[in-house]
Amino acid sequence: MHRSAPRLSRILACAAVPVMLVAAGCSSDSGSDSDAKKNAGSASSDAAAEPTKPAVAPAKFTDLPDACSSVAKKTIEDLVPDAKKKGGTAGRSSDLSVRGSCSWNGLDDKGVKGSDYRWLSVSLTRFDSDQSLGSGAARAAEDYTKQITKEKGSEGAQKVAAAAAPGIGDEATAITYKVNKTDEDFEYATVVARTGNVVISLTYNGAGYAGAKTPAAADILKGAQKAAKEAVGKVDATAGSGSAAASPSAGATEKDDEKSSAEPESEASPKS
Numbered sequence: 001m002h003r004s005a006p007r008l009s010r011i012l013a014c015a016a017v018p019v020m021l022v023a024a025g026c027s028s029d030s031g032s033d034s035d036a037k038k039n040a041g042s043a044s045s046d047a048a049a050e051p052t053k054p055a056v057a058p059a060k061f062t063d064l065p066d067a068c069s070s071v072a073k074k075t076i077e078d079l080v081p082d083a084k085k086k087g088g089t090a091g092r093s094s095d096l097s098v099r100g101s102c103s104w105n106g107l108d109d110k111g112v113k114g115s116d117y118r119w120l121s122v123s124l125t126r127f128d129s130d131q132s133l134g135s136g137a138a139r140a141a142e143d144y145t146k147q148i149t150k151e152k153g154s155e156g157a158q159k160v161a162a163a164a165a166p167g168i169g170d171e172a173t174a175i176t177y178k179v180n181k182t183d184e185d186f187e188y189a190t191v192v193a194r195t196g197n198v199v200i201s202l203t204y205n206g207a208g209y210a211g212a213k214t215p216a217a218a219d220i221l222k223g224a225q226k227a228a229k230e231a232v233g234k235v236d237a238t239a240g241s242g243s244a245a246a247s248p249s250a251g252a253t254e255k256d257d258e259k260s261s262a263e264p265e266s267e268a269s270p271k272s
Helices: 004-049 073-079 136-152 217-238 250-258
Strands: 059-061 099-109 115-126 158-164 171-181 184-195 198-209 241-244
Touching (some): 073 115, 115 136, 136 158, 136 171, 136 184, 171 217, 184 217, 198 217
Antiparallel strands (some): 059 241, 099 115, 158 171, 184 198
16 A cells, blocks of 8 residues: 555646646637737727728819810900901810810901901810819819919010909909010900819900001900800800719829820911
8 A cells, every 4th residue: 555655646647747738728828819809909999090081072073165165156256356267276185074275366457457466265174083182173273373373474474463353163363464576565364263173264365466556455354254254154064064983093184184285276476
Protein backbone atom coordinates (compact mmCIF):
# COMPACT_ATOMS: atom_id res chain seq x y z
CA MET A 1 0.00 0.00 0.00
CA HIS A 2 2.80 2.47 0.83
CA ARG A 3 4.57 1.68 -2.49
CA SER A 4 1.58 2.50 -4.61
CA ALA A 5 1.24 6.07 -3.26
CA PRO A 6 4.07 7.63 -5.35
CA ARG A 7 2.78 5.84 -8.45
CA LEU A 8 -0.71 7.19 -7.89
CA SER A 9 0.65 10.70 -7.49
CA ARG A 10 2.43 10.44 -10.84
CA ILE A 11 -0.73 9.25 -12.61
CA LEU A 12 -2.77 12.12 -11.18
CA ALA A 13 -0.09 14.63 -12.23
CA CYS A 14 -0.07 13.34 -15.83
CA ALA A 15 -3.85 13.37 -15.96
CA ALA A 16 -3.82 17.03 -14.96
CA VAL A 17 -1.60 18.09 -17.91
CA PRO A 18 -4.28 17.80 -20.66
CA VAL A 19 -6.74 19.69 -18.48
CA MET A 20 -4.29 22.56 -18.10
CA LEU A 21 -3.58 22.61 -21.84
CA VAL A 22 -7.28 22.68 -22.61
CA ALA A 23 -7.78 25.49 -20.14
CA ALA A 24 -4.90 27.42 -21.70
CA GLY A 25 -6.37 26.86 -25.18
CA CYS A 26 -9.76 28.16 -24.08
CA SER A 27 -8.12 31.16 -22.49
CA SER A 28 -6.28 31.92 -25.77
CA ASP A 29 -9.47 31.61 -27.88
CA SER A 30 -11.31 33.88 -25.51
CA GLY A 31 -8.65 36.55 -26.01
CA SER A 32 -8.94 36.33 -29.81
CA ASP A 33 -12.69 36.81 -29.64
CA SER A 34 -12.24 39.85 -27.44
CA ASP A 35 -9.70 41.41 -29.80
CA ALA A 36 -11.97 40.78 -32.79
CA LYS A 37 -14.87 42.47 -31.02
CA LYS A 38 -12.67 45.45 -30.13
CA ASN A 39 -11.48 45.79 -33.74
CA ALA A 40 -15.02 45.54 -35.07
CA GLY A 41 -16.17 48.16 -32.61
CA SER A 42 -13.33 50.48 -33.59
CA ALA A 43 -14.12 50.12 -37.32
CA SER A 44 -17.78 50.79 -36.65
CA SER A 45 -16.91 53.93 -34.68
CA ASP A 46 -14.65 55.18 -37.48
CA ALA A 47 -17.39 54.64 -40.05
CA ALA A 48 -19.89 56.47 -37.90
CA ALA A 49 -17.47 59.35 -37.34
CA GLU A 50 -16.95 59.92 -41.09
CA PRO A 51 -19.57 62.45 -42.29
CA THR A 52 -21.64 61.61 -45.37
CA LYS A 53 -21.56 64.31 -48.04
CA PRO A 54 -25.04 65.48 -49.04
CA ALA A 55 -25.92 64.90 -52.68
CA VAL A 56 -25.71 68.04 -54.83
CA ALA A 57 -28.92 69.46 -56.25
CA PRO A 58 -29.69 68.27 -59.80
CA ALA A 59 -29.14 70.76 -62.62
CA LYS A 60 -32.21 72.58 -63.91
CA PHE A 61 -31.30 72.36 -67.60
CA THR A 62 -29.95 69.27 -69.32
CA ASP A 63 -29.64 70.71 -72.84
CA LEU A 64 -29.20 73.97 -74.76
CA PRO A 65 -31.19 75.51 -77.61
CA ASP A 66 -29.56 76.23 -80.95
CA ALA A 67 -27.54 79.40 -80.39
CA CYS A 68 -28.34 80.74 -83.87
CA SER A 69 -32.05 80.47 -83.05
CA SER A 70 -31.77 81.98 -79.59
CA VAL A 71 -32.41 85.53 -80.87
CA ALA A 72 -35.54 86.24 -82.93
CA LYS A 73 -35.10 86.81 -86.68
CA LYS A 74 -36.91 90.14 -86.44
CA THR A 75 -34.49 91.28 -83.74
CA ILE A 76 -31.52 90.28 -85.90
CA GLU A 77 -32.95 92.29 -88.80
CA ASP A 78 -33.35 95.35 -86.57
CA LEU A 79 -29.97 95.12 -84.85
CA VAL A 80 -27.85 93.93 -87.78
CA PRO A 81 -29.25 95.47 -90.99
CA ASP A 82 -28.04 93.76 -94.15
CA ALA A 83 -26.44 90.87 -92.21
CA LYS A 84 -24.16 88.76 -94.39
CA LYS A 85 -25.75 85.55 -93.10
CA LYS A 86 -29.32 85.97 -91.92
CA GLY A 87 -29.17 82.67 -90.06
CA GLY A 88 -25.90 83.54 -88.34
CA THR A 89 -22.55 81.77 -88.21
CA ALA A 90 -22.31 79.05 -85.58
CA GLY A 91 -19.16 78.71 -83.50
CA ARG A 92 -17.43 75.34 -83.21
CA SER A 93 -18.21 73.12 -80.23
CA SER A 94 -17.48 69.48 -79.40
CA ASP A 95 -20.79 69.22 -77.52
CA LEU A 96 -23.68 71.55 -78.37
CA SER A 97 -25.61 70.41 -75.30
CA VAL A 98 -22.87 71.98 -73.16
CA ARG A 99 -21.64 74.93 -75.19
CA GLY A 100 -22.89 76.79 -78.26
CA SER A 101 -22.44 80.16 -79.95
CA CYS A 102 -23.47 82.18 -82.98
CA SER A 103 -22.67 85.58 -84.55
CA TRP A 104 -24.00 88.00 -87.15
CA ASN A 105 -22.37 90.99 -88.84
CA GLY A 106 -23.35 93.36 -91.59
CA LEU A 107 -22.55 96.69 -93.26
CA ASP A 108 -25.57 98.77 -94.19
CA ASP A 109 -24.46 101.00 -97.08
CA LYS A 110 -26.34 104.31 -97.19
CA GLY A 111 -24.48 105.80 -100.11
CA VAL A 112 -23.24 109.37 -99.58
CA LYS A 113 -24.45 109.18 -95.97
CA GLY A 114 -21.89 106.51 -95.19
CA SER A 115 -22.31 102.98 -93.86
CA ASP A 116 -23.45 101.54 -90.55
CA TYR A 117 -21.60 98.48 -89.29
CA ARG A 118 -23.12 96.18 -86.66
CA TRP A 119 -21.96 92.96 -85.02
CA LEU A 120 -23.88 90.69 -82.64
CA SER A 121 -22.77 87.49 -80.93
CA VAL A 122 -24.27 85.16 -78.36
CA SER A 123 -22.71 82.28 -76.43
CA LEU A 124 -24.42 79.75 -74.17
CA THR A 125 -22.65 77.59 -71.59
CA ARG A 126 -24.34 74.92 -69.47
CA PHE A 127 -22.95 73.39 -66.26
CA ASP A 128 -23.94 69.97 -64.95
CA SER A 129 -24.17 69.13 -61.26
CA ASP A 130 -21.18 67.16 -60.04
CA GLN A 131 -20.69 65.61 -56.61
CA SER A 132 -17.06 66.76 -56.43
CA LEU A 133 -17.47 70.14 -58.18
CA GLY A 134 -20.84 71.32 -56.86
CA SER A 135 -24.31 71.98 -58.24
CA GLY A 136 -24.81 73.20 -61.79
CA ALA A 137 -26.32 76.46 -60.56
CA ALA A 138 -23.38 77.16 -58.24
CA ARG A 139 -20.87 76.42 -60.98
CA ALA A 140 -22.77 78.67 -63.39
CA ALA A 141 -22.81 81.47 -60.83
CA GLU A 142 -19.03 81.20 -60.51
CA ASP A 143 -18.59 81.35 -64.29
CA TYR A 144 -21.01 84.29 -64.48
CA THR A 145 -18.70 86.31 -62.23
CA LYS A 146 -15.65 85.28 -64.26
CA GLN A 147 -17.28 86.35 -67.53
CA ILE A 148 -18.08 89.80 -66.14
CA THR A 149 -14.48 90.27 -65.01
CA LYS A 150 -13.22 89.07 -68.40
CA GLU A 151 -15.47 91.49 -70.29
CA LYS A 152 -14.39 94.43 -68.17
CA GLY A 153 -10.81 93.71 -69.16
CA SER A 154 -11.46 93.59 -72.92
CA GLU A 155 -8.46 94.68 -74.97
CA GLY A 156 -8.57 98.33 -75.94
CA ALA A 157 -11.70 99.01 -73.89
CA GLN A 158 -12.19 102.63 -72.79
CA LYS A 159 -14.70 104.19 -70.44
CA VAL A 160 -15.77 100.80 -69.11
CA ALA A 161 -18.93 100.78 -67.02
CA ALA A 162 -20.96 97.93 -65.52
CA ALA A 163 -24.47 97.90 -64.06
CA ALA A 164 -27.10 95.36 -63.09
CA ALA A 165 -29.57 94.47 -65.84
CA PRO A 166 -32.78 93.54 -64.02
CA GLY A 167 -35.44 91.37 -65.64
CA ILE A 168 -32.97 89.17 -67.52
CA GLY A 169 -32.65 85.66 -66.05
CA ASP A 170 -31.78 85.01 -62.41
CA GLU A 171 -29.07 87.68 -62.56
CA ALA A 172 -27.53 89.82 -65.28
CA THR A 173 -24.93 92.54 -65.70
CA ALA A 174 -24.46 94.94 -68.62
CA ILE A 175 -20.94 96.11 -69.45
CA THR A 176 -20.44 99.04 -71.83
CA TYR A 177 -17.27 100.51 -73.30
CA LYS A 178 -15.71 102.13 -76.34
CA VAL A 179 -12.99 100.79 -78.63
CA ASN A 180 -11.13 102.61 -81.36
CA LYS A 181 -10.15 100.34 -84.25
CA THR A 182 -9.90 100.57 -88.05
CA ASP A 183 -9.71 104.33 -87.39
CA GLU A 184 -13.31 104.35 -86.16
CA ASP A 185 -14.98 104.56 -82.76
CA PHE A 186 -16.98 101.46 -81.83
CA GLU A 187 -19.66 101.37 -79.15
CA TYR A 188 -19.86 98.07 -77.26
CA ALA A 189 -22.42 96.55 -74.91
CA THR A 190 -22.19 93.06 -73.43
CA VAL A 191 -24.87 91.48 -71.27
CA VAL A 192 -23.77 88.54 -69.13
CA ALA A 193 -26.73 86.68 -67.68
CA ARG A 194 -27.42 83.48 -65.75
CA THR A 195 -30.56 81.38 -65.70
CA GLY A 196 -30.30 78.27 -63.53
CA ASN A 197 -27.18 76.38 -64.58
CA VAL A 198 -26.73 78.22 -67.90
CA VAL A 199 -24.63 81.35 -68.55
CA ILE A 200 -25.47 83.57 -71.53
CA SER A 201 -23.02 86.18 -72.84
CA LEU A 202 -24.30 88.49 -75.59
CA THR A 203 -22.25 91.25 -77.22
CA TYR A 204 -23.52 93.95 -79.57
CA ASN A 205 -21.37 96.66 -81.12
CA GLY A 206 -21.37 99.11 -83.98
CA ALA A 207 -19.57 101.94 -85.77
CA GLY A 208 -20.17 104.47 -88.53
CA TYR A 209 -18.06 104.44 -91.71
CA ALA A 210 -17.48 106.96 -94.52
CA GLY A 211 -19.20 109.77 -92.73
CA ALA A 212 -21.94 107.83 -90.92
CA LYS A 213 -22.35 108.67 -87.24
CA THR A 214 -21.15 106.41 -84.44
CA PRO A 215 -24.23 104.74 -82.95
CA ALA A 216 -25.45 106.11 -79.62
CA ALA A 217 -24.24 104.12 -76.62
CA ALA A 218 -27.80 104.02 -75.26
CA ASP A 219 -29.09 102.43 -78.48
CA ILE A 220 -26.36 99.78 -78.48
CA LEU A 221 -27.10 98.94 -74.84
CA LYS A 222 -30.82 98.77 -75.45
CA GLY A 223 -30.30 96.41 -78.39
CA ALA A 224 -27.98 94.15 -76.39
CA GLN A 225 -30.45 93.92 -73.49
CA LYS A 226 -33.34 93.08 -75.82
CA ALA A 227 -31.40 90.31 -77.57
CA ALA A 228 -30.04 88.93 -74.27
CA LYS A 229 -33.52 88.73 -72.81
CA GLU A 230 -34.68 86.76 -75.85
CA ALA A 231 -31.72 84.36 -75.55
CA VAL A 232 -32.48 83.75 -71.87
CA GLY A 233 -36.13 83.17 -72.72
CA LYS A 234 -35.14 80.64 -75.37
CA VAL A 235 -33.05 78.72 -72.85
CA ASP A 236 -35.93 78.72 -70.37
CA ALA A 237 -38.45 77.62 -73.01
CA THR A 238 -36.61 75.05 -75.08
CA ALA A 239 -33.64 73.66 -73.13
CA GLY A 240 -34.45 70.22 -71.75
CA SER A 241 -35.15 70.51 -68.05
CA GLY A 242 -35.78 67.82 -65.51
CA SER A 243 -34.19 65.79 -62.76
CA ALA A 244 -30.67 65.53 -64.09
CA ALA A 245 -28.71 63.43 -61.65
CA ALA A 246 -25.28 64.46 -60.47
CA SER A 247 -22.77 63.03 -62.90
CA PRO A 248 -19.18 62.25 -61.89
CA SER A 249 -18.08 62.65 -65.51
CA ALA A 250 -19.81 65.97 -66.13
CA GLY A 251 -16.76 68.03 -65.19
CA ALA A 252 -14.55 66.09 -67.58
CA THR A 253 -17.04 66.64 -70.41
CA GLU A 254 -16.96 70.40 -69.96
CA LYS A 255 -13.19 70.52 -69.59
CA ASP A 256 -12.80 68.62 -72.84
CA ASP A 257 -15.21 70.98 -74.53
CA GLU A 258 -13.25 74.02 -73.36
CA LYS A 259 -10.36 72.82 -75.50
CA SER A 260 -12.41 73.37 -78.65
CA SER A 261 -13.23 76.80 -80.04
CA ALA A 262 -16.76 77.47 -78.82
CA GLU A 263 -16.48 81.23 -79.03
CA PRO A 264 -18.50 83.11 -81.66
CA GLU A 265 -16.84 83.87 -84.97
CA SER A 266 -14.26 86.63 -84.62
CA GLU A 267 -15.47 90.04 -85.63
CA ALA A 268 -15.21 90.30 -89.37
CA SER A 269 -13.74 93.45 -90.80
CA PRO A 270 -16.49 95.82 -91.99
CA LYS A 271 -14.48 96.38 -95.13
CA SER A 272 -14.11 92.69 -95.99
